[in-house]
Amino acid sequence: MTTLSTLPPSGQTLQSPRKQHVQKRDWTGWKFIGPFMIVFALVLIAPVLYSIYLSFFKDQLVGGNSFVGFENYAQALSDPKFWESMGRVTLFFVVQVPIMLGIALFAALAIDSARLHLSSFFRIAIFLPYAVPAVVATLMWGFMYGTKFGLVGNLNDFFSLSIPDPLSSSWVLASIGNIVTWEFIGYNMILFYAALRVIPTDLYEAASLDGANAFRIIRSIKMPALRPAIVIGGIFSVIGSFQLFNEPSILQSLAPNTISTYFSPNMYAYNLSFSGQQYNYSATIAIIVGLITAVIAYIVQNSGSRKEA
């Protein structure tokens, strides 16, 4: 998770001198972090370096593999397919992320305000979709969307409605948004709920003694406490949106004509590699998407912490 810079755990050491004096500065810590770092280097650092290397080369029929500098980057930045896919995921996160986080926030506040037996049932029920693999979720919703034996067809027949085909080209992005929302409301709700649980209850008592009503408590106590969690949820959702792959690529087999091979940047990179054999160009696309994602995640995080100050 990307939570680290919002709340650096190392900062906590400074607050408590008790912890500081025990930490002898020697190499023992490396025996513990070492195994993690070795695998980390192999599966994260090495591929990043390798893709940067690849992005500066071009494999041509004539002349073989040759160094081309920033040519692949220039090509990507003027590639309409790339920008079309970036535009699509941008629209996706601008619309889907606020809806999803809004519902999750509402659910977390509702469950937190009524700490009953029923609320733990609600919590589990809403969280369950998170445990469902994206493949199963997409197949399931895809069948339900379908006109063959799907619910949409059923509803249209039963009530003589004319709900538009969710898999038509004008609706498919919204339909994907619905699947992603379904999958992740529970996850974000738990994130927010956990943040609410650490608010000391005497704060509420003090507030109600001062005559604050429920809305005032939400606004002045709960929302500020939730801010770091909302930032975390926002960052993950932005990263998730740019990485969109599973849902559209699985729906593609149900709606082959509406979802293109460059529906999302990730599908584009995947298809360039695995259908087009354009490994160098694919690596370049992956790097650009990674950079843009990192910048946007940084902006989300910064705007979140600025409000805090």
Next chain:
Amino acid sequence: MGALLIYSLLPLFWLFVNSTKTQAELLNSFGLWFSGPNALWDNIVATVTYNDGVFVRWFGNTLLYVVVGAGGATFLAALGGYGLAKFNFPGKKAVFAVVLGAVAIPGTALAVPTFLMFSQMGLTNTPWAVILPSLISPFGLYLIWTYALDAVPTEVLEAARMDGAGEFRTFFTISLKLLAPGLVTVLLFTLVATWNNYFLPLIMLSEPTWYPLTVGLKQWSAQAQTVGGDVIYNLVITGSLLTIVPIIVAFLFLQRYWQSGLASGSVKA
């Protein structure tokens, strides 16, 4: 809240209802209620025997990836997070910066370069190609790190050192027990991530014998689109149900542990 509850559970109910139907009833009956003879058992038998029982093989593969991948990820995160919380060592700041920086890189953007690298190393199309990347959970590392700061009192470690216990012995005999709620939380999240993993195995594996359930199910579903392909929607639906039952059971079983672990570990104000 009622509407949200229905929204969350209705698709799961749909899945259950439709795995009790025959292929013919699937196409001809209302999706949200039972219809025709109960074919659940027949569907389950057909799912696990189709294509010489390839579904059972996929189930076994998924278990392998989950046990080694999620178990290994939890162990590495526990060791590393504990090391970061309880020791001061040269390069600690660099470790922090590198892990933090890498988290911002979208995992799926890395998948293609990782594939190219692994294929040069001869690792693709082996279980290692799926397991190795699953071993790293930066979120898990972070969670154990914050959790260990409070859960393992330094006085206890000092006492153990006075008694002459080595650092690893202290870790395995004392600290791990204190870290248990944090570990369960990390285990649960890595378990879900590896059980549900689709993109990585899709890229890394070309032999169906090494597929996990997710990639296999997708292949069954896509089969209907190919010319002359066997249409087995009832098996896709029943297979989906069989895929989510174990993970949902694990969730319900472990919930009281992970909820407390998450609340005390991940989101400190």
